[in-house]
Amino acid sequence: MACDPQADVLILAPTNIRRLSLLAGFSLLLFLITASTYGSLGVVLPAMIGELGWSFEKAFLGFSVLGVFTGASSWLPAILIRRIGVRGTLLLGSAVLSAGLLGFAGSESIARYYVGAALCGIGFQMAALIPGTHVLSALYRKRALPFGIYFTFGSLGGVAGPWMALAIMGGSDNDWRLYWLVQAVLACVVGAVCAAMVGGSKWLAQAAHDVDVEVEQEAREAPADARIHRTSHEWTVQAALRTPQFYVLVAAYFTHLLTGVTVASVSVSHIGEIGVAAGMAAAAAAAIGAKMLSLESLMQTVARLGGGLIGDSIDPKWLLVGAQAMLVAGLLALASATTVPLMLLYAVGTGVGFGLTVLAVTVLLLNYYGRRSNLELFSLTCLVGAVSAAGPFIAGAMRDRLGGFAPTFQLFAAVIAVVFVAALFMRPPVPPADMVDVPD
Known part of the structure; x- marks a missing residue:
């Protein structure tokens, strides 16, 4: 019985087995990288501080170094992929990440720790989101579900990271150096396996060409009022940068990162402060804040998986609009989270909003501008992570001057509300008159 090449169902043909293997491999790599950096650094730091005698201020500055270098290095993977291919970029990125983790393991001075954080940030971009989304977009015509699975594993890495750290350190007399050594070895091994599965550039290029032809054919045959817009053109970077839609997507990506890093950093302290002011014991207030932060992480995971399941059935624009609305609601609830319903609204709102935004932005970039320039466009979008x-820092400065964190959450909610309105009225970009269609 002949197989329909346009069928959406994945059959167990060799090409599809390889696609599924790559999705599994990249998902595992993102899980591991997230777990070993953002997911566990905060858990391991107290042991490092206790042994090395650092101040908390200097130690937690490593988070800022990690975040700045993750965002600021987003241009590098695009250049490397164009020059040495995905396989070479993955191998180099895994090596850089491992070097950063070894820097953590060998930390004797605060400077070496900062260098390790910087290398982990650079390695994160070189081995995680940018090559992962580049390969998956080349393998799948309908991308919401594979992207949803991919990002879901990233969220799970954030959930599992603390448990991995506690398990290894708990079984080795609190040996934090051993934990970083184990993570460095795992990063090398999983990165090498992913690189081997990608193989040479010829197979990936052919798979990408086949997907491009299918997407272009589907876009041409779609009615003018199609539910989901997919461009039948391949935009250049310069043409995309001249459209306001690109900056709406960049702004949305920025707001979700701004919310995520701020909530993760100060929400527990904020809930503790307002809980104590309302007559709650300090320890109980802090415990509630920690539980709400865990619930928020769980909601990120649920949102990404759920968004992947429905992202090819509805316009991802509405996922983005809904995500921005959830962020606004979550931040406003967090600003005055003195009751259980408000705390739940904060956790669900910020968690779902954070989880859905990255998925919606990633899919919309591909739907609006095509795949061939997506590597550069997604890299430019990731640059806002540095900002x-x-x-x-803003939250801390406002706390010192205004006496609490609530004004920060309200300010960020107002900024996101502007992005929400822009996304609500956003329409697909119109290709320039001189732009050619995707070649067959």
Whole structure:
């Protein structure tokens, strides 16, 4: 019985087995990288501080170094992929990440720790989001579900990271150096396996060409009022940068990062402060804040998986609009989270909003501008991560001057509300008159 090449169902043909293997491999790599950096650094730091005698201020500055270098290095993977291919970029990125983790393991001075954080940030971009989304977009015609699975594993890495750290350190007399050594080895091994599965550029280029032809054919045959817009053109970077839609998507990506890093950094302290002011014991207030932060992480995971399941059935624009609305509601609830319903609204709102935004932005970039320039466009979008790292600093500065964190959350909610309105009225970009269609 002949197979329909346009069928959406994945059959167990060799090409599809390889696609599924790559989705699994990249998902595992993102899980591991997230777990070993953002997911566990905060858990391991107290042991490092206790042994090395650092101040908390200097130690937690490593988070800012990690965030700044993750965002600021987003241009590098695009250049490397164009020059040495995905396989070479993955191998180099895994090596850089491992070097950063080894820097953590060998930390004797604060300078070496900062260098390790910087290398982990650079390695994160080189081995995680940018090559992962580049390969998956080349393999799948309908991308919401594979992207949803991919980003879901990233969220799970954030959930599992603290448990991994506690398990290894708990079984080795609190040996934090051993934990970083284990993570460095795992990063090398999983990165090498992913690189081997990608193989040479010829197979990936052919798979990408086949997907491009299918997407272009579907876009041409779609009615003018199609539910989901997919461009039948391949935009250049310069043409995309001249459209307001690109900057709406960049702004949305920025707001989700700004919310995520700020909530993760100060929400527990904020809930503790307002809980004590309302007559609650300090320890109980802090415990509630920690539980709400865990619930928020869980909601990120649920949102990304759920968004992947429905992202090819509805316009991802509405996922983005809904995500921005949830962020606004979550931040406003967090600003005055003195009751259980408000705390739940904060956790669900910021968690779902954070989880859905990255998925919606990633899919919309591909739907609006095509795949061939997506590597550069997504890299430019990720650059805002460096700026979003200022969120905790802004929160701290406003706390010192205004006496609490609530004004920060209200300010950020107002900024996101502007992006919400822009996304609500956003329409697909119109290709320039001189732009050619995707070649067959």
